[in-house]
């Protein structure tokens with residue numbers, strides 16, 4: 001099974017790249033662009049920056065202490081995409097591995113002297129994930145042998161003791177290697193890394209131990225905190241350990257941490273991380289739109305966690321969050337040409353950024369850049385989009401469940417279907433049965449789709465040459481399930497209402513009080529200061545139904561707004577609440593948030609004062 005996550009138990013089984021193929025459409029196009037453009041782009045930059053040369057022994061060594069991991073993430077992307085460049089790159093990596101399995105171009109010679117910042121185990125985690133991808137897509141080869149040898153080295157060196165890594169990821173990597181090889185020590189090693197954390201296992205640092213989730217043991221933590229990517233990778237690994245060891249209490253603990261994090265620490269886009277200084281979560285309801293950090297990698301990690309929880313529990317809320325994050329974080333992270341990337345994803349940008357042609361030394365999120373000093377996000381995007389078909393659907397005990405709508409073919413749960421849809425631009429999804437079969441087909445109805453309808457159109461048959469008319473019924477959010485048996489040609493049609501809707505923040509989110517945002521389907525919209533737009537700094541939107549504009553394949557929206565009357569009185573406070581002079585009526589164009597920043601430097605805002 002060609003799948004990044006393959007639990008041995010759970011309510012749903014994932015369907016892998018061998019079971020789901022996407023055709024042209026929102027995601028199918030991105031998978032193709034990723035394979036044809038983004039993967040080569042990443043390799044070119046890693047070569048140019050010397051990070052691949054580090055494995056050839058070129059000196060001085062270049063890049064940050066964790067740059068090896070970028071080559072591993074790229075190898076993982078290549079494995080999922082069956083990219084022809086993989087064997088040659090894997091060969092370069094293999095040559096740098098030491099006899100006992102140790103492999104790190106930065107710390108060779110001074111091994112394991114800095115667990116807080118050294119990232120050695122983190123790098124192995126990504127190497128092992130690449131190895132797992134290759135094993136599942138191709139079978140044993142030099143890359144998988146390097147990964148297994150490194151994992152064996154880690155088990156020998158770390159099975160006893162109390163050490164762990166400042167940056168989690170090896171936990172989920174080792175569990176996945178256990179799943180693919182059946183070698184129990186990998187699972188046991190992952191379990192021990194999880195249990196050691198928070199004892200504490202690492203030194204205190206100026207950011208505090210919460211930065212790397214070493215402040216309290218995983219079983220006592222109430223919420224995700226600290227560095228967002230670290231927190232989400234760790235939680236993903238904890239779910240994997242809980243599922244494979246049958247530890248229901250541990251699974252429940254992560255579910256409750258997730259729930260509070262979603263309720264209080266997540267931006268409308270699904271982005272996580274409110275603080276730039278340490279790339280971390282803020283306190284509950286600390287969700288400033290302009291200072292939102294929302295690292296692209298944190299979005300990806302959140303999709304990884306939600307996907308694992310969905311498989312374990314079958315609860316649709318995890319798929320809903322994954323969808324929000326796929327469309328508004330993953331799709332935002334990469335430019336429409338596949339060659340530049342966001343690192344941070346704020347919901348408001350006050351000053352247009354200056355274009356960066358080469359390496360962006362900052363990561364503030366005003367314009368996408370071709371590369372960064374810390375280039376975790378581009379490679380993370382590449383490996384995630386390369387494996388994206390594996391997130392689309394799952395098999396349940398009684399048949400097939402479709403979580404995310406993309407045109408393509410799905411085989412699983414004893415059924416074969418073809419999905420056709422223009423989603424997310426329209427809400428019509430057709431699922432046509434390709435072969436006779438039994439079992440139930442479940443289609444996810446997102447929480448925002450209160451008035452969705454479903455119809456079952458039977459195929460015509462010799463006995464009844466005219467198909468019976470479709471029976472249309474309303475369906476509620478959750479999985480709308482249709483019973484078989486099925487004949488080839490049967491069709492289910494799901495209609496999701498795509499009327500644009502205003503969304504208001506919880507009043508406890510101080511930074512958003514008095515504002516509203518517009519969503520349509522799974523997409524969050526924003527205003528971008530290009531062309532004939534009014535300036536975005538002094539606007540009040542009117543909460544009236546937005547007008548839709550279909551521009552090529554994309555749906556843009558227009559809302560009525562009032563432009564402020566200009567300068568104040570030299571002091572931005574007043575004895576009068578909400579006192580302001582009459583402004584001018586303007587029309588404000590909104591575009592999907594994931595498309596912003598593709599037309600040059602601009603200001604942008606998701607939340608509009610009302």
Ligand SMILES: [Zn+2]
Pocket residue numbers: 295296297298343375376377378380
């Ligand atoms: Zn990143």
